[in-house]
Amino acid sequence: MDTVFIRGLRVDTVIGIHDWEKAQPRPLILDLELATDAARAAATDHIDDALDYDAVARRIRREVTDNRAELIETLAERCATVLREEFGIPWVRLRINKPGAIGVDIDVGVEIERGSRQND
Numbered sequence: 001m002d003t004v005f006i007r008g009l010r011v012d013t014v015i016g017i018h019d020w021e022k023a024q025p026r027p028l029i030l031d032l033e034l035a036t037d038a039a040r041a042a043a044t045d046h047i048d049d050a051l052d053y054d055a056v057a058r059r060i061r062r063e064v065t066d067n068r069a070e071l072i073e074t075l076a077e078r079c080a081t082v083l084r085e086e087f088g089i090p091w092v093r094l095r096i097n098k099p100g101a102i103g104v105d106i107d108v109g110v111e112i113e114r115g116s117r118q119n120d
């Protein structure tokens with residue numbers, strides 16, 4: 001199984017359990033690993049046969065920006081559902097980092113894995 005990855009996708013959104021967090025957006029950093037068939041894309045050299053990482057990034061940005069949540073787990077689950085149901089991706093690993101949430105220069109977040117890693 002091949003993967004398309006997107007690392008360091010910064011998306012600003014309103015997220016948190018405290019009232020003061022709901023006053024303004026803050027940055028989240030997303031890392032995605034997405035199952036794909038790179039050979040299929042290479043065989044035609046056409047974007048229609050590839051998992052278009054630009055389209056994925058734009059859609060995930062919209063999902064995170066347009067929807068409110070208190071927990072990063074909620075956002076992670078929503079993003080995994082979008083990736084699997086709208087893009088038909090069989091396996092996704094998604095990490096959401098909420099930098100500074102527990103201290104300056106400290107990374108904290110959640111990583112989830114959904115679907116099955118199908119071997120060739």
Ligand SMILES: Nc1nc2c(c(=O)[nH]1)N=C([C@H](O)[C@@H](O)CO)CN2
Nearest residue numbers: 015016017018070071072073098101
């Ligand atoms: N597992 C989680 N723990 C915490 C979260 C979260 O989203 N998932 N959020 C918070 C606060 O919003 C924190 O980020 C800001 O004080 C605390 N714990």
